[in-house]
Amino acid sequence: MFRTPQILIVGGGYAGFYAAWHLEKRLKRSEASVTILDPRPYMTYQPFLPEVVGGSIEARHVAVSLRRHLRRTTVLSGRATSIDHASKSVEARMNDGRDVSLSYDIIVVTAGAVTRTFPVPGIAETALGLKHVEEAVAIRDGLLTALDRAADLPKGPARSSALTVTFVGAGYAGVEGFGELLSLSQAAVKRYPEIEPHELHFHLVEASERVLPEVSAKTGAWVVRSLERRGARVHLRTTVTSAVGGEVVLSSGERFGSDLIVWTAGTAANPTIAKRSDLPVNARGLLIVRPDLRVGTDDHPVTDAWAMGPASTTGDAWGRDDAWAAGDNAAVPDLSRTASPPYVYTVPNAQHAVRQGKRLARNITRTLRGAAPRPYRHRSLGTVATLGLGTGVFEAGPVAIRGFLGWLIHRGYQVLAIPTWERKIRVAAGWITALFLGRDIVSLASVQRPRQEFVSGGRLEARPSSRTGDADAA
Ligand SMILES: Cc1cc2nc3c(=O)[nH]c(=O)nc-3n(C[C@H](O)[C@H](O)[C@H](O)COP(=O)(O)OP(=O)(O)OC[C@H]3O[C@@H](n4cnc5c(N)ncnc54)[C@H](O)[C@@H]3O)c2cc1C
Structure with missing residues (x-):
């Protein structure tokens, strides 16, 4: 019996949100069902974070609700902890603490990058x-x-x-x-x-x-x-x-x-993708993708045959492509700078992540309908x-x-x-x-301690810490 393919998007930031949004616009319900997994129920518009810092933009306004804008996508609140593409399953820790296993037919990996830290004392x-x-x-x-x-x-x-x-x-x-x-x-x-x-x-x-x-x-x-x-x-x-x-x-x-x-x-590769996935990554921990955003290389695309082992996955196999990636967690060839290997890669920014998310949605739609995917190409604006x-x-x-x-x-x-x-x-x-x-100049740091006034009943209980303004433990 025909079963509707299940598309699982890991990460609902720029690339993931746009991929889901455009899949909804293109695909009929009978063609595929889409699920998005992210610990946050919103996509963060990161270029506006500096203006949130400056108080020119209200914090809530840079958070684009996944549930409000993705009406046909199932939104799951949790974090992928590992990806096993050989068995087509993602292990996830849900926000309520449950560990679950999510199966899929097609995976889209758009989990972005993390802040790069160095072991500087303090x-x-x-x-x-x-x-x-x-x-x-x-x-x-x-x-x-x-x-x-x-x-x-x-x-x-x-x-x-x-x-x-x-x-x-x-x-x-x-x-x-x-x-x-x-x-x-x-x-x-x-x-x-x-x-x-x-x-x-x-x-x-x-x-x-x-x-x-x-x-x-x-x-x-x-x-x-x-x-x-x-x-x-x-x-x-x-x-x-x-x-x-x-x-x-x-x-x-x-x-x-x-x-x-x-x-x-700076930023570093997302550790779940770099270290806890069997999808191919480069030396920097970024997913290796082809110009059309399918995971793998031209010689070794990741397809349904991946379950039999990467070595068996040679040749062009569109129509069975089941792993895609875009945004900051992928090394996407920049065709506006190099048309063939060895490639240089698109820089990790919002301009590319948005367009890659849209291209990815178009390409999944094409492959589900039996057409060949098209390469991602964008010259910086x-x-x-x-x-x-x-x-x-x-x-x-x-x-x-x-x-x-x-x-x-x-x-x-x-x-x-x-x-x-x-x-x-x-x-x-x-x-x-x-x-x-003019701008608001009030600190609402006290929202971190909403019960303080209620519990203390106005009594002086703890001395504020000099560094954070938080109350020291009593
Ligand atoms: C302060 C700031 C300012 C910026 N300004 C600009 C700018 O002006 N112009 C520009 O082009 N770019 C800018 N950027 C860069 C741009 O925002 C990023 O390149 C872009 O967000 C990358 O999109 P993405 O979808 O790959 O990742 P993200 O948008 O970071 O999304 C990744 C998503 O994956 C989720 N996730 C992470 N791990 C997991 C997991 N294990 N399981 C499930 N979900 C997971 C995260 O919660 C997040 O929602 C800025 C970035 C910052 C931080």
Whole structure:
């Protein structure tokens, strides 16, 4: 008896969300059923996280609900812990703690990357990343809480640490998050007569000789000058060697106390995909895919025959393709730069992840209908980045627009790029409101302890920790 193929998408971020969305648009119910597995019930629009840090966008508005926008897809809240393609099953730990085994006919792996860390003493205990909504909110609240605390402290090391922010890593996430937080701090400090603006110290630490590798060296140098003009310090060719107890030590020998440390030093392969899957990965732990996003190489595509062992899977076998991947967890050949092997690969960014997700949906539809999949091909549209309210860059080939106009292009591009009209309208409405009413400068760090007031009944119970503002254990 004919059974509807089951498509399982592991990871509902950019590539996974777009793949599911476009499969829904293309496939009839009778052609396949689609399930998406992600520990988060939403797709995070990561390019807006820096504006969540800066308080220009409400945190909830960068979270695109999977259930609201994927109406025919089954949404499972859990994390894949291993993939066994030979038996076509995924082991998953659901958010309620259950371990389940999910079977499938076709797998789409779009689990993205994770924040890359190095064994720097003190970082794991003190730093925050900037890849998820909760981290962006914690960074913003961390700064605002520190301003409140510093206002009550006498001049000295504790006050200076509270007013010092350190970002480690100057790629997209680092530079944009740093610029936005700098902008927020300078706006907020005006409301604190107890704090002089020159008491704020912002350090951006980068191991290489430049910032924002996605833009030209000239624009990168302009970004450094622009941040320095606003009072920040940019440490190039420098690493953080220790951050124990919030005492930052740089490879240059400089040291300073910093209560807010944000780690944005790049991304690494998703460990589940790199280490707990039998699908082929390269030396960096990224899934090996063909230009049409089927997992495998031209010589060794992963097909139904994979169950018999990778060695038996030679030749073209479209129509039986059952493993696909896209986005930051895949090494996708960049046909706009190399037409044949050895390939160079698409850079891990949202621009590619979105388009790969759509191409993947089209190709699965084609193969299910007996047609050959088509290769993914996309020439970069350029780069946009925010450096804080009113300052940004846009670069496409030889054209570079910096400053206010660059920032306007950034906002225009990103609001058009966030999926669904419902999200575009919410984000744009927030910007318009802020234009007339200014930004909110209240820290809601207390939402982490919602029962405190109820349990204590207003009694003084615990002394707040100097670093986080959290209450120490009683
Ligand atoms: C702060 C910041 C700013 C950025 N700005 C830009 C920008 O301006 N322009 C640009 O082009 N790019 C930008 N990027 C990069 C861009 O956001 C990523 O390249 C893009 O999100 C990659 O999409 P993806 O689908 O591969 O992964 P993601 O969008 O990260 O999605 C991966 C999903 O998989 C889920 N997942 C992870 N592990 C598992 C598992 N084991 N089981 C199930 N699900 C799992 C995650 O919860 C997540 O939902 C930025 C990134 C950051 C962090």
